Amino acid sequence: MLKWFLPVLFFNILQSSAQEELTGPKLLEKAIAYHDPNGNWKSFKGKMAILMSTPDAETRRTQLELNLPGQYFKSSVRKGNYTVDYIIDKGECELLLNNSPVIADTYRDSLQITCERALKMKDYYTYLYGLPMKLKDPGTLIDPKVGKKSFKGKEYLVLKVKYDEEVGSDTWYFYFDPTNYKMEVYQFFHDESKNDGEYILLSEEITVNDIKIPKIRAWYYNTNDKYLGTDDLVKAYALD
Known part of the structure; x- marks a missing residue:
């Protein structure tokens, strides 16, 4: 009886271990369960106020309005004496300078008020503030192996x-705390063999509509750890 029982027990232990193996997709699910436990990001409607500070440069103030199901994005950026609004509404672009439509090419060139920039800002902000949920988007290739x-x-x-x-x-x-799967660092490379690109340290959190969003993002170069700047999400709230 014992001779029969031991191999079966050993097989069951191996099978249980295999089932519990943490893969890339499973880690992503656990991280999303921490940051967005109720799956609210895809229906997010809200506003964010961001302060961006960089060495030897004036602090930049940005107001964001996002309505993901309504396909609406608005970024209002204060640049010196100017306020620039970049709006993408269901794929249509609108540009405002001090609340007036932008027509003159002079402003477009000198202040970078273009629809191309508006689209880049939309992709930038919705990606970074939507992490790790945005890693479920089509075209994302998750490595099956989890690193330590x-x-x-x-x-x-x-x-x-x-x-x-x-x-x-x-x-x-993407670096996750092994105890609760909180995202605390992310890092990117254009060419990993050259150790280029940047890493971003995340700290503190703001909770909006049960979504835990990193409040502070500090940016550094991979090559030499040079500090580049900090984004501070000073305020965020949901819209009805």
């Missing part, structure tokens, strides 16, 4: 992400 790495003296579970060619060419790494 020490970064700035702390051990992390690491998710490697690439993208379909038409989506993006950078390689990204």
Whole structure:
């Protein structure tokens, strides 16, 4: 009886271990369960106020309005004596300078008031503030293997992400606390063999509509740890 029981027990232990193995997709699901436990990001409607500080430069103030189901994005940026509004409404672009439509090419060139920039800002803000949920978007390639790495003296579970060619060419790494799967660092490379690109340290949180969003993002170069700047999400709230 014992001779029969031991092999079966050993097989069951191996099978249980295999079932519990943490894969890339499973890690992503756990991280999303921490940051967006009720799946509210896809229906997010809200406003955000962001302060961006960089060395030897004036602090930039940005007001965002997002309505993801309504396909609406608005970024209002204060630049010196100017306020520039970039609006994407169901694919249609509108540009405002001090609340007036932008027509003159002079303003478009000198202040970068273009629809191309509006689209880039939309993609930039919805991607970074929608992480890690945005890693479920089409074209995202999740590495099945979960890495383990020490970064700035702390051990992390690491998710490697690439993208379909038409989506993006950078390689990204996302660092999660192994105890609760909170996202605390992300890092990208244009060419990993050259150690280029940047890493971003995340700290503090703002909770909006049960979504835990990193409040502080501090940016550094991968090559030399040079500090680039900080984004501070000073305020965020949901809209009805």
